[in-house]
Amino acid sequence: MIESAFFIDLHCHILPNIDDGAKSMDVSVAMARRYVEAGFGKVVATPHFIKGTAWASPPDTVVALVEQLQHRLDSENIALQVYVGMEIADHPHLLDRVGQGSLLSLAGSKAYLLEPSFQGSQHKLLINIKTLLERGYKVVLAHAERCPAFQKNMAQLLPLVDQGLHIQINASSLLEDADTLCKKTAMSLLESDSVHYLASDAHDLKHRSPPSRGDLEWLEMQLGRESLIRLWATNPAKLLTGE
Numbered sequence: 001m002i003e004s005a006f007f008i009d010l011h012c013h014i015l016p017n018i019d020d021g022a023k024s025m026d027v028s029v030a031m032a033r034r035y036v037e038a039g040f041g042k043v044v045a046t047p048h049f050i051k052g053t054a055w056a057s058p059p060d061t062v063v064a065l066v067e068q069l070q071h072r073l074d075s076e077n078i079a080l081q082v083y084v085g086m087e088i089a090d091h092p093h094l095l096d097r098v099g100q101g102s103l104l105s106l107a108g109s110k111a112y113l114l115e116p117s118f119q120g121s122q123h124k125l126l127i128n129i130k131t132l133l134e135r136g137y138k139v140v141l142a143h144a145e146r147c148p149a150f151q152k153n154m155a156q157l158l159p160l161v162d163q164g165l166h167i168q169i170n171a172s173s174l175l176e177d178a179d180t181l182c183k184k185t186a187m188s189l190l191e192s193d194s195v196h197y198l199a200s201d202a203h204d205l206k207h208r209s210p211p212s213r214g215d216l217e218w219l220e221m222q223l224g225r226e227s228l229i230r231l232w233a234t235n236p237a238k239l240l241t242g243e
């Protein structure tokens, strides 16, 4: 098995009391311990940013929470580096806000993590992604396999992938027992070589928790060691270093 402090999770809700993720700083710390146990050395905290809702904290709030969490982890000798980010839902002023720098990218890179809606056509989101790519930004599409519009028609993503869109899928979609639409879509995306990142999208310690060593061993068996390393270590590392 791959050794410790190797993996990088680009999408998780480890910050406390800011969205539907960790409910306290103690839960955040416990999630961090799980990450370290599984071999992760870095995570990007990506609380939801859904304009017009309670889950739309300004960047300063996210930065301050990451600093508080990092301080706590350092004081308890938990070797996990936490970076700032956001999981941004599409909205009419998305392009303006990105241009103004009023949303957080992933770890200070040029890449923004965008969340598709679970309802309706994603036409407007796809137009915004295309525009962002044309303007020189990087875009990571969060858990594309969970979006019904992409489950029905995955092919609509492929021209954007050719243009530079990076797709992230949730490891939990692959870990599902049944052949769900999520799992089938995730597998189709993998087979078409359109997936750039695996991530946990971890929210808590129970239902959507950080991955375990067992999860990683199962994924290594299913995907192969080389793919697992590329999707959960090498590609995320390139994104963090701006490659």
Ligand SMILES: [Fe+2]
Binding pocket: 011, 012, 013, 087, 142, 201
């Ligand atoms: Fe998420």
